[in-house]
Structures are given as C-alpha cells and as structure tokens.
Amino acid sequence: xxxxxxxxxxxxxxxxxxxxxxxxxxxxxxxxxGIGANGAPTLRIDEVAEQTAIKVLKKNLxxxxxxxxxxxxxxxxxxxxLFVVLDPIDGTLNATxxxxxxxxxxxxxxxxxxxxxxxxxxxxxxxxxNDTYFAFxxxxxxxxxxxxxxxxxxxxxxxxxxxxxNDKSLGKVAKLCRTIKxxxxxxxxxxxxxxxxxxSLDCVIDLRDxxxxxxxxxxxxxxxxxxxxxxxxxxxxxxxxxxxKRKLGLIAANKKLFTKVLGLTK
Amino acid sequence: xxxxxxxxxxxxxxxxxxxxxxxxxxxxxxxxxGIGANGAPTLRIDEVAEQTAIKVLKKNLxxxxxxxxxxxxxxxxxxxxLFVVLDPIDGTLNATxxxxxxxxxxxxxxxxxxxxxxxxxxxxxxxxxNDTYFAFxxxxxxxxxxxxxxxxxxxxxxxxxxxxxNDKSLGKVAKLCRTIKxxxxxxxxxxxxxxxxxxSLDCVIDLRDxxxxxxxxxxxxxxxxxxxxxxxxxxxxxxxxxxxKRKLGLIAANKKLFTKVLGLTK
Numbered sequence: 104x105x106x107x108x109x110x111x112x113x114x115x116x117x118x119x120x121x122x123x124x125x126x127x128x129x130x131x132x133x134x135x136x137g138i139g140a141n142g143a144p145t146l147r148i149d150e151v152a153e154q155t156a157i158k159v160l161k162k163n164l165x166x167x168x169x170x171x172x173x174x175x176x177x178x179x180x181x182x183x184x185l186f187v188v189l190d191p192i193d194g195t196l197n198a199t200x201x202x203x204x205x206x207x208x209x210x211x212x213x214x215x216x217x218x219x220x221x222x223x224x225x226x227x228x229x230x231x232x233n234d235t236y237f238a239f240x241x242x243x244x245x246x247x248x249x250x251x252x253x254x255x256x257x258x259x260x261x262x263x264x265x266x267x268x269n270d271k272s273l274g275k276v277a278k279l280c281r282t283i284k285x286x287x288x289x290x291x292x293x294x295x296x297x298x299x300x301x302x303s304l305d306c307v308i309d310l311r312d313x314x315x316x317x318x319x320x321x322x323x324x325x326x327x328x329x330x331x332x333x334x335x336x337x338x339x340x341x342x343x344x345x346x347x348k349r350k351l352g353l354i355a356a357n358k359k360l361f362t363k364v365l366g367l368t369k
Numbered sequence: 370x371x372x373x374x375x376x377x378x379x380x381x382x383x384x385x386x387x388x389x390x391x392x393x394x395x396x397x398x399x400x401x402x403g404i405g406a407n408g409a410p411t412l413r414i415d416e417v418a419e420q421t422a423i424k425v426l427k428k429n430l431x432x433x434x435x436x437x438x439x440x441x442x443x444x445x446x447x448x449x450x451l452f453v454v455l456d457p458i459d460g461t462l463n464a465t466x467x468x469x470x471x472x473x474x475x476x477x478x479x480x481x482x483x484x485x486x487x488x489x490x491x492x493x494x495x496x497x498x499n500d501t502y503f504a505f506x507x508x509x510x511x512x513x514x515x516x517x518x519x520x521x522x523x524x525x526x527x528x529x530x531x532x533x534x535n536d537k538s539l540g541k542v543a544k545l546c547r548t549i550k551x552x553x554x555x556x557x558x559x560x561x562x563x564x565x566x567x568x569s570l571d572c573v574i575d576l577r578d579x580x581x582x583x584x585x586x587x588x589x590x591x592x593x594x595x596x597x598x599x600x601x602x603x604x605x606x607x608x609x610x611x612x613x614k615r616k617l618g619l620i621a622a623n624k625k626l627f628t629k630v631l632g633l634t635k
Contacts, residue, residue: 128569196551200529201569203469203498204555232469263466270547281536285462288554289470303394303467 104248109237112209112226115159119191119207120230122155123148128201140175140347141315148198149173152191152207160187170217172317175347186217188345190317192230194291203231208293210320219316219341225324227293236297238328246301253331253357254302259283259367262305262360265295272310278367279308292353296322299355300329306356306364310336314351332361336368370514375503378475378492381425385457385473386496388421389414394467406441406613407581414464415439418457418473426453436483438583441613452483454611456583458496460557469497474559476586485582485607491590493559502563504594512567519597519623520568525549525633528571528626531561538576544633545574558619562588565621566595572622572630576602580617598627602634 126132132148139145153173160167166180171189187209192198194205206227214221226237236251238244244251256262263285268276280286287304289295292314298304300322323333323341334340336352338361343349356364392398398414405411419439426433432446437455453475458464460471472493480487492503502517504510510517522528529551534542546552553570555561558580564570566588589599589607600606602618604627609615622630 196529201567202553202555202564263462267552268546269550270543273543273546276542276546277536277539280534280539280542284535286533286554287468287556288552289468290553298468301467 104245106239108211108224109226111159111163112237113235114163115156115209116207116228116230116235118155118159119152122151123192123198123230126151127198130199133196133199137173139173141172142348145173146195146199149192149195153189156189156191156207168215168217170317170345170347172315172347183215184213185211186214186221186345187211188217188222188317188320190293190315193293193318197290202290204289204291204294205230206291206294208317208321210324217345218343219320219323219345222320222324225321227297227322227325229294236300236322236325238325240324240328242328244300244325244328246297251301252329253299253326254305255359256305256357257359259360259363261285263287264306264308265289265304267292267309267311269311269313271312275310275368282367292318293322296326296333296355299331299357300326306360307353308364308368309353310368312336312350312352314353315347316345316349316351317347319351319353320345326355331355331357338365370511372505374477374490375492377425377429378503379501380429381422381475382473382494382496382501384421384425385418388417389458389464389496392417393464396465399462399465403439405439407438408614411439412461412465415458415461419455422455422457422473434481434483436583436611436613438581438613449481450479451477452480452487452611453477454483454488454583454586456559456581459559459584463556468556470555470557470560471496472557472560474583474587476590483611484609485586485589485611488586488590491587493563493588493591495560502566502588502591504591506590506594508594510566510591510594512563517567518595519565519592520571521625522571522623523625525626525629527551529553530572530574531555531564531570533558533575533577535577535579537578541576541634548633558584559588562592562599562621565597565623566592572626573619574630574634575619576634578602578616578618580619581613582611582615582617583613585617585619586611592621597621597623604631
C-alpha cells in the first residue's frame, strides 16, 4: 500500500530508529532532561526521538499541528490543515533497559481542534522488529501490509491479557486475578493494543489512569479497524479532545470479550 | 568461547528454531496433545521442540540422563555420566500467540542423581532474537560471548521487576504494588532471569508456585554467575533434587535488592 501519510510515518520511524540505536540499553539514555508537556519527566532518549520526528515532519510538511508527548502542542507554518499525534517512543523504559519491546506511535487527521475520533490514519511500528501496524479510517487495519483482525477468544479464563495496575486500583486485582490466568505486562501499551488488533493478545486492561492521548491515539484506530473495542477504564468512549494533559485508563478487547472484561473492572 | 556443551546447546537451539518457526503464532500449535511429566498439558509446539532436542542429544551423546518438561526423566545409553535439564520452549504461550519472547533453556552437569547445585553449565537462548546467555560454574556469565553482570539498582521504587502472581498470592499484591512501580510480566521466566543477570531487569518475583525445575535450572546458574541471588518464594535456596514434579516459586534479584524484595513478599 502507498499513501503519503504512510510514507511519512515510515520515514519518521526509520530516522528515530537510526538516532536511538546508540542509546538502547544505556542507563544514561534514561537520564531525566526536563519535564514534558504532560507533567512527566522527559528522558534523554525521548528528547532525541521527538526532535528527530519533528525534523522529518518539517522536511515533509509546510504546516501542521503537532501534539507530542514531550513538547506538547506545536504549530508549524501558517493555518495547519493537518494534525499529527505523536509518541516518539512508547515503552521508553524498555528501550533504556535493553528490553526489545518499544514502538513509535503516529496518528494523523485533518480537523483543526482534533478529537480522538478525528484520527484518520494510525501507525505503530515495533522499533525492534520493524513490524509495522497501520490503519486508515473505514479501510481496515494492517500488519506489514497484511490485513489483520482481532482474536475470536470469548473465554476470560483462556484469554491472554496485558494488565497494568497500581496502588490506586488494588481493589480490582482480586477479581481480575481470579478470572484471567494468562497475564502479561509488556511495557508498550501502543504496541499491546496492536497485539489485540492482530489477535496476539485478547485484551489490554490499564487501570492506572496514567496514559496519555499520545499513547492511545494511533493504536485506537488500528484496533477499531481490526474489529476491536476500546474505551476508558469505565468503558466509556474516548469522545474528547486530544489534550496532552489528560490522564487515561483503558480497556481494549475483541468484541466477544469487551463487556466481560468491563464486568471484571467495575 | 568454545566448549562441547556450548556447541551442543547451540545446535539444539538452532534445530528447535528451524522446526518451530512454521508453528509460531498459529493457534493449532497451541493444541493440547497430552499431559507432561509435570502434570501440565503438553502443547503441539512443546512436543515438536522436545523431540527435536532429543534427536540432537542422541546424535551427539552416547549416553545421558534427560530431565525435560514434557517427557520427564529419560535415560539414553548405558550408565550416563552426564545429565541435561531441558525446557525446549520456555514461554510457549508467547510463541503460539506470536509474541516475540520465548526461549530454550538447557542445564548440564555430571552427577548421577542431580541436584540444582550440580549444574555446571547453563544456557538460555532467546529464540526470536538469537541472543544467547550462558555460564560455566565459577567462570562468569555471558551474553553473546560478552561477560555480563547484574544491575547496581538498590531502590525498589526505581527497580524494574517482572512479577507473577495468581489468586493464591493475592495477599501480597498490595505491598508489592505500593513499592514497586515498574512492573513487567514478559512471559518467559528463564529469559527474565537472564535479564536480571545482564541488568535489563532488576528482579523477578514469581509467587504462583507453578514453576518447574526445567524453567529455572539453567538460568539460575547464569544469574548467580552474574552476581545475582535466587531463592524460593520464601528466600530459601534451591537445595534439592532436579525433580520435574516439584512446583516452585522464586525470587531473584541483584545483591543489593534481594533482601529488600524478600521483605516485601514475606
């Protein structure tokens, strides 16, 4: 498949990969160099990746609105028609620890005050394996140009789920652990949502309320185009602006499991 | 480094990789084909990998005692001087789901009624990336022939830990989650122990009491040779026979963290 947004995203992923490779598994790449727009610390490797992406975007686009994890909202050029939601590295701690599971996440759309639902193109690349997930709205989801769909798993007991909890969500742990037996926490939610999209995982449950719109935006479209369902930790839709300051939980699953998972987390 | 046990292990890993590649990410490779020596179901892909390993062992060794996940204890040839503890695929569910994190684990020693401490050589290969961890007793641990050692992390708050719990260990979850903030569950304990050995992770905590000696045997030596400490879920040493029927929990960490982790799980 060819499309300028896909080509642009591939170029961003390739350049980020080149620039961060010398930093992988190096403790110094995890050094805090500032505080990001979302209030979380910016690590050296995040900064390098974001600056690399911005350079590629500026080379390719005359004007755009960027919503990115560290820099926040950045308007480049006059009256941008296009917006880009970017997580330059999702799974930063994996990357700095040398754990081969981290990704770049890019969502693109054309609304000027973009909502979640305005994303028309979603792209997530596993920067270790180069596996590339993407979706265009209403046109299906793809892994390495091959159409993907969610699993058909309907049993919570058999389901393989990524689960993230913290001390604030402890009350829900017992119910989750008594029902779901195959639990993972791989450390890159964008990529784990794509794993639900292609059926490698059956669901993702994140009850920490720490995710940012940049973690979710692109993978949400990929998952939905693959037939999956995603919502906030109470199951409601992400029907709001792409605001970098929001802190989110999520539940994502195939159609057969979504309501069952929701029942466990309520 | 060259050594007949290393060469043998590399050949086993290579052959397993060739034979299981067509089965990766295929639901049918996760079909239950029997019950293993440890009482757990044997999946198709486990059986293929184990049979492949046995073939390579028979080709290279005139006699040996094999302790393996599915087949249990198998004596080949007269009066074997050598024992091999084998997990043909650690992380089987990852492999059948297409999640790129699974390994082969091989421990070798010369005692006739082998104990954990009789393992003289440990080998774990990440079958997706070909990263190869090995250790000879008292000679250090290596990743791709480069000497490795555990992290120096001494803060539980900053530590990155793989944690496995189930409904039997729920009582310990609150204390764990309030203290440890960077939690993973990658799905191959043998490989995660090697990640502690090379400092990618700081600790592994498995409180499910479902692990087998074959999951732990090789990686235990690798971790200890890298400067780490490993014990049962109550902290005691694995000072007993390599009996496939045992079900084990574990705590593994660098030297600075081990006692602190133990304090959390008591």
